[in-house]
Amino acid sequence: MNRIYKSTLLSWIAFIPCALSLHAADINGDHTPNLGEIQVVTVTPTPEPDDVELKIVFPKEGEMKSSWPIHFEARLDGFPVGTDSLFDRAKEIYVEPEGQSVHIIIDDRDYFEAYEALFDALDDHDLYFDQKIDFDPPFKLAPGKHIVRMFPCRSYGESLKAPNCFAVGTFYYQNKDDKNMKADLSAPYLTYNEPQGTFKASQPILLDFYITNCVMSKDGYKVRLTLDGKTQRTLIVWGPYYIYGLKKGTHTVKLELIDPRNNVVPGQFNTVEKKIVLK
Numbered sequence: 001m002n003r004i005y006k007s008t009l010l011s012w013i014a015f016i017p018c019a020l021s022l023h024a025a026d027i028n029g030d031h032t033p034n035l036g037e038i039q040v041v042t043v044t045p046t047p048e049p050d051d052v053e054l055k056i057v058f059p060k061e062g063e064m065k066s067s068w069p070i071h072f073e074a075r076l077d078g079f080p081v082g083t084d085s086l087f088d089r090a091k092e093i094y095v096e097p098e099g100q101s102v103h104i105i106i107d108d109r110d111y112f113e114a115y116e117a118l119f120d121a122l123d124d125h126d127l128y129f130d131q132k133i134d135f136d137p138p139f140k141l142a143p144g145k146h147i148v149r150m151f152p153c154r155s156y157g158e159s160l161k162a163p164n165c166f167a168v169g170t171f172y173y174q175n176k177d178d179k180n181m182k183a184d185l186s187a188p189y190l191t192y193n194e195p196q197g198t199f200k201a202s203q204p205i206l207l208d209f210y211i212t213n214c215v216m217s218k219d220g221y222k223v224r225l226t227l228d229g230k231t232q233r234t235l236i237v238w239g240p241y242y243i244y245g246l247k248k249g250t251h252t253v254k255l256e257l258i259d260p261r262n263n264v265v266p267g268q269f270n271t272v273e274k275k276i277v278l279k
Contacts (some may be wrong), residue, residue, distance in 0.1 A: 038245035040207065040225060040233045044160055045240060046087050052078040053164040054102070054152060056131075059171035066174055069136040074114075074129045074167065076102060076152060082115045085154040092198050093242070094205050095156045102133055104194060105149045105158065107181060108269060110196055112138050113153075120209075143174035145181040149191055149210075157194040157206050158240050166191075166210055183268035188214035188221060190257040190265075192272040201278040204242035209255060211238055219260060226254040234258070248278050 057073040059065055082099045084090070102111040117131035149168045152160045159165070168185060183189065191210035199205055205260040207225065214221040216238045227243070228251055235241065257270040264271060 001253050016262070038227060038231050038243070040235070040245070041242050042237050043089070043240050043242055045083070045161065046089060046154055048160050048162050048165075049078055050261070052076075052152060052160055052162060054150060054167045056148065056169040056179055058149070061169050062171065064172040064174075064176065068140065070141070070171075070173065070174075072104075072135050072137070072148070074102065074133045074150060075118065076133055079152045079160065079259070081117050081131065081133070081152070083155075085156060087154070089154070089158070090128070090156050093156050093203050094197075099155045101153055101155075102150050105137065105191065106137055107146055108272070109139070110118045110274070142180065143175050144177040145170060145172055147183055147185070151191075151193075151210060151251065153193070158208055159193050159210060159248075161210070161238065166212065168212075181268070186213065187267060188212065188257060188259075188265050189267050189269045190223065190255060190272065191269060192255055192274065195253060196274055198277040198279060201246065201248045204244050205246060205278075207241040207243055207253075211257065214257075214265075221260065222258040222264070224256045224258050224264075226252075226256075228252050229254075243267045246278055250275055250277050 018052060053076070055075045057075055058071060078215070079100070081101050084099050085095075096113070098113070098115040101115045103113055105111045109191040112135075114133050114135045115135045147168065147170050151166045154160075170181075170185070189212050191212065193210060194206045194208040205269070209223065211221065211223070216236055218236045223231045225235060227246070252273060252275055254271070254273040256272075257265040259265050
C-alpha cells in the first residue's frame, strides 16, 4: 500500500455541487430572510459520498492512560481530509482554508480539527481510500473519565450525518474516577458543532449539530435554539441551518435537546452554550 502524508493529493475527487433550498426552520410557520430581522432557515444538506466510515482505534474503549500526552488514532474511510469542499455552499459562508477535516470534541470542550492523514490506497484505479488520523489533544486533561466524540466535516463546517460517520468512545486518564463525566451514551444526546469562532457579519452563519439515539420531528425530539438569551427557534429537522441577521459583536448561541413533551432531555451534553464573534 502507498502511504502519502497529505491527503490534499486527493483533490481530484469532486462531487456534484449542491443547490440550496431555503425553507422554514421554525415550527410556527414559513419565513424568508429579511434584513434587520434574525431568521433561522434550513438548507439542503450537502451530498455525502457513500460508505464513509469513521472509527476510533486508540485509546481503546475504557482504556486507562497514565502518561501525557495521550495519543489518539482514528481510521476514516471514503472521505478525504485536507481538501477543499467543491460545493456552492463554500461561496456563501466561512470556509476553513485548511480544508475538510475531522472535528474532535473531548468532554464538553470546543472542538478541534484534524486536517492531515496517512493515506492507504488499495490500488491506483480504485476510488476506495483509507486514512489513518493521528493527533494529541491541544489541552491538558484532568484525571478521571473522559468522552471523545468525532465526525468528518466539510471545509465550511457542515458535518456528515450518514450512518457510521459519528464515532464516540470513553477512556480514563490516571485514575478511573467517573464523577466529572456521567453522560449516558445509550440515552438521547446532543453534540454541538457549529457555529464556533469568529465570522463575517456580511455572511449567513452555519448552525450544525449532531443528535444521537433519537429522531427529530414535529411530534418527537426537537432542538431549541436561543440566541443572546432572547431569540428562540424550535428546530424539528436534523440538518444544517443558516442564521441571518446577527450584527457585529459577540453573540451567545444556546442549543437544548427537547423531548416529545417539550422538556429538556436530562444529560451532560444536552444543554450547550457557546459564544461567537461577528466582525
